[in-house]
Amino acid sequence: MVTADAPLLQIDDLEVNFGAVRALKGVSLDVREGEVIALVGANGAGKSTTLRSISGLARPKAGTIRFDGVVINRRSPPQIVRLGVAHCPEGRRLFGSLTVAENLRLGACTRSDADGVARDTETMFVLFPILRERWRQLAGTLSGGEQQQLALARALMAAPRLLLLDEPSLGVAPLLVRHIFEALAELKRQGMTMLLVEQNIALALNLADRAYVLRTGKVALSGDAAELRDDDRVAQAYLGAAE
Amino acid sequence: MKADFRIPLAVGAALVLAGIIAVGAPHVMGDYFVRILLLMALNSILVLSLSLSNGFTGVFSLGHVGFIGAGAYAAGILSLTVQQKKALLPHLPDLLNWFSLPFLPATLTAGLFAALLAVIVGYPLMRLSGYFVSVATMGFLIIVNVVLINASDFTRGARTSTGVPLATTLPWVIGWLAVTLIVLSRLVYSPFGRRMKAVRDDTIAASAVGISVLRARLIAFVIGAFFAGVGGSLYAHYLGSFSPNTFYFAMTMNLIAMLVLGGMGSLSGAIIGVICVSLLSEVLRSVERGFTIGDFTVPALFGASQIVLGFLFILIMIFRPKGIMGDRELTFGLSGRSAKNNHKEGKDR
Amino acid sequence: MSQFEYILQQVINAVSLGSLYALVAVGLSIVFGVLKLTNFAHGDVMMVGAFTTVLLIAIGVPFIPAMIAGILASALAGFLIERIAYRPIRNAPDVTRLLTSLAVTYILENLGILLFTSSPRNFPLPDMLNSSWQLAGGAITFTNINVLTVALTFVSLIGLGWFITRTTVGLGMRAAAEDMSAAQLVGLDVNKLIIVAFLVASAFAGLAGVLWAAQAGVVQPQMGFTPLLKAFVAAIIGGFGSISGALLGGYMLGALEIFIVAFLPDPVVPYRDAIVFTLLIAFLLFRPGGLMQPNREIKL
Structure with a gap:
């Protein structure tokens, strides 16, 4: 279905309302297979809303979201997971009363290949060794950094073709942030396609191939991550500087 | 604030109309219609008293009928004659058994007793x-029921209480309805009423601007209970004989259905709800008894009218959850949307 | 009769009564967990199961198959109630949903009255289940239906424990109870989970209804009301939405009621339900979240 250069995810003129508030006012972006794309911008710029629209939690008012050539605007979140999009949400949203093992099991609930699930679980232990130690512990009792690793692993257990990451560094101790971003870099080496929302621009732009800067519901700036790193306008967009 | 006097005006117009009905109805209508009219007015008092907590403060009480029952029994005991007390309630404490109160003081006492319970x-x-709060207030209703059944020195227990004088007439009920409407409309459309609604619409914001949530809820609850007690007394003096289960879940469901159909945040809505449900019940009940058309006889189906009401209720919940009136008031064209504006102003505070 | 035997007898009574409360309360908590709905119709789902069983026994079906059919009938009733009444208002405000469940109660009870009249009917319990055991020279007695109640409660609760800790659907039900949108994000079909929750909860109501009616010896359309109220108390004490909490609350309430009946002076005993609800209100003031915070389950 996907030709060599057709993007895996393509968003055109996406508009989303929250009640009377227009959260997104025509956002267009694309993510190609194997790319890591950073989505940066100030609070309330619409980054999380973009991710929530892709995974089906927020209903777009206008525009189209195509994944692998299929329009997914009207699909339900479970259907979108089955198509191959996993969303690791802001605030982790683990099932705190369930164990680490059970959280991972639910992460793979859309899959029927038991062997593949077992193999991926082993991969998670390599990527996040702490999960093996905490295997029988309730997710709610883990530290912030451990929870973030579990949240990542839970999303990966769906064997996604596109991973949506919302603020993976939020509420995580600095040492563990580095560890998490090393894991993300490893995933990138393995060819995982990612769309990353991150407050820490430096970390995000280091990991990403390309980036989009959102400002009040619109794409203000986009381009090569390495170039944007040195662009003053990025910092301006961040601080919500005058138009 | 211009809207403020219009609601009392509308209430006034309604009361003049009601007064004419009260005096005139018995002369032009048969007993059956007078009875229906009386029951509607009586239920209006009960539903209005329920709307204060459930509609205007957002505390969805399922225990309101407990206050009605308490009021009914209190008033019933007080207005039995001394001879009746000796015969029916031989173990009544000495404090209560040597006197008999007339209808009005008995009713007022019943209201105050219910209000005290509410405090x-x-x-x-x-x-x-x-x-x-719903489950716990339901617990209160059950407590009242258990006490009424077991405190047989006062209540004759689960057996029917009889002998309460049939003092409730249409003018009395209309009169009390007028008092209820005047008090509630002044209360609901006053600064305190705005505080009540603020508590209902956003408890956290209301307490953040310094409104005491507990105080607003408690005052609404107590005033509602007072009129519930009064209504209970009127009910007792209408029925003459009743038992603890008269004041239990069937009545609770009935009053809630009337309130919700009319619209939970509206005084005129409460009355409209009473009228609709009462008329519908009367029609359904006559169908339910069974009837004959030519050679074809429809047998009696007891319970069918409640089933129809139940389905109607669910349809309302699905398609018009705010009831007929929602938060609006009927103002007889005196002021287009004054009540609505008033409500908005209240919200803005 | 010695003190010890008297106390042992009361313990047996408390476990038997507590089992029934636990069965009902667990069902209420399952539904509350996934839907945050106080399901007043749960008591009437009990009634559906009990009546189905009685009618089948009346036409000659043996007790056990009739009971299973009753449980299935309850599950079906729960499924239909969710589909017809609750699904359209799933995202409505709490009060709307509470009122809808009251309306469902009203309909089902009146339907019961319409079909069976409101007078109680005899529950034709086989003699085998009615026969009683006498221990310690008659100081301790219990019937086979007591034994069956406790045994079936234990078996079904162990089954439920297995279901919610070992199966993906059961884990998904707990996950959805904790965080509905996170459950959707991992790909759980919430609609399906809610249907499963209603089927399971209603089957529990059916089992409880049959056992309750069998112990009482009668069925009638309003029979679900008292156990429902008690189950609310049990579920709230346990922490509404927590399955293990409902279990704990059910047995605690059973023990409390038996204590009131067995050890308090006679004039107080008729006020049992008033005492229970007064204590509930007091309890809510001091611990509004219940004993178990929902979603902080004890591992079964």
């Missing part, structure tokens, strides 16, 4: 919210 149970209950 006692409301003080803990009004701290709860959401489901818990």
Whole structure:
């Protein structure tokens, strides 16, 4: 279905309302297979809303979201997971009363290949060794950094073709942030396609191939991550500087 | 604030109309219609008293009928004659058995008794919210029921209480309805009423601007209970004989259905709800008894009218959850949307 | 009769009564967990199961198959109630949903009255289940239906424990109870989970209804009301939405009621339900979240 250069995810003129508030006012972006794309911008710029629209939690008012050539605007979140999009949400949203093992099991609930699930679980232990130690512990009792690793692993257990990451560094101790971003870099080496929302621009732009800067519901700036790193306008967009 | 006097004006117009009905109806209508009219007015008092907590403060009480029952029994005991007390309630404490109160003081006492109960149970209950307040107030109803059944020195227990004088006439009920409407409309469309609605619409914001949530809820609860007690007395003096289960879940469901159909945040809505449900019940009940058309006889189907009402209720919940009136008031064209504006102003505070 | 035997007898009574409360309360908590709905119709789902069983026994079906059919009938009733009444208002405000469940109660009870009249009917319990055991020279007695109640409660609760800790659907039900949108994000079909929750909860109501009616010896359309109220108390004490909490609350309430009946002076005993609800209100003031915070389950 996907030709060599057709993007895996393509968003055109996406508009989303929250009640009377227009959260997104025509956002267009694309993510190609194997790319890591950073989505940066100030609070309330619409980054999380973009991710929530892709995974089906927020209903777009206008525009189209195509994944692998299929329009997914009207699909339900479970259907979108089955198509191959996993969303690791802001605030982790683990099932705190369930164990680490059970959280991972639910992460793979859309899959029927038991062997593949077992193999991926082993991969998670390599990527996040702490999960093996905490295997029988309730997710709610883990530290912030451990929870973030579990949240990542839970999303990966769906064997996604596109991973949506919302603020993976939020509420995580600095040492563990580095560890998490090393894991993300490893995933990138393995060819995982990612769309990353991150407050820490430096970390995000280091990991990403390309980036989009959102400002009040619109794409203000986009381009090569390495170039944007040195662009003053990025910092301006961040601080919500005058138009 | 211009809207403020219009609602009392509308209430006034309604009362003049009601007064004419009260005096005139018995002369032009048969007993059956007078009875229906009386029951509608009586239920209006009960539903209005329920709307104060459930509609205007957002504390969804399922225990309101407990106050009606308490009022009915209190008034019934007080207005039995001394001879009746000796015969029916031989173990009544000496304090209560040597006198008999006329209708009005008995009714007022019943209201005050219910209000006192509301202060006692409301003080803990009004701290709860959401489901818990519903279940806990239902617990209060059950407590009242159990006490009425078991305190047989006062109530004859589960047996029917009889002998309460049939003093409730249409003018009395209309009169009390007028008092209820005047008090509630002044209360609901006053600064305190705005505080009540603020508590209902956003508890956290209301307490953030310095409104005492507990106080607003408690006052609404107690005033509602007063009129419930009064209504209970009127009911007792209408029926003459009743038992603890007269004041239990069937009545609760009936009153809630009337309130919700009319619209929970509207006084005129409460009355409209009473009229609709009463008329519908009367029609359904006559169908339910069974009837014959030519050679074809429809047998009696007891319970069918409640089933129809139940389905109607669910349809309302699905398609018009705010009832007929929602938060609006009927103002007889005196002022287009004054009540609505008023409500908005209240919200803006 | 010695003190010890008297106390042992009361313990047996408390476990038997507590089992029934636990069965009902667990069902209420399952539904509350996934839907945050106080399901007043749960008591009437009990009634559906009990009546189905009685009618089948009346036409000659043996007790056990009739009971299973009753449980299935309850599950079906729960499924239909969710589909017809609750699904359209799933995202409505709490009060709307509470009122809808009251309306469902009203309909089902009146339907019961329409079909069976409101007078109680005899529950034709086989003699085998009615026969009683006498221990310690008659100081301790219990019937086979007591034994069956406790045994079936234990078996079904162990089954439920297995279901919610070992199966993906059961884990998904707990996950959805904790965080509905996170459950959707991992790909759980919430609609399906809610249907499963209603089927399971209603089957529990059916089992409880049959056992309750068998112990009482009668069925009638309003029979679900008292156990429902008690189950609310049990579920709230346990922490509404927590399955293990409902279990704990059910047995605690059973023990409390038996204590009131067995050890308090006679004039107080008729006020049992008033005492229970007064204590509930007091309890809510001091611990509004219940004993178990929902979603902080004890591992079964």
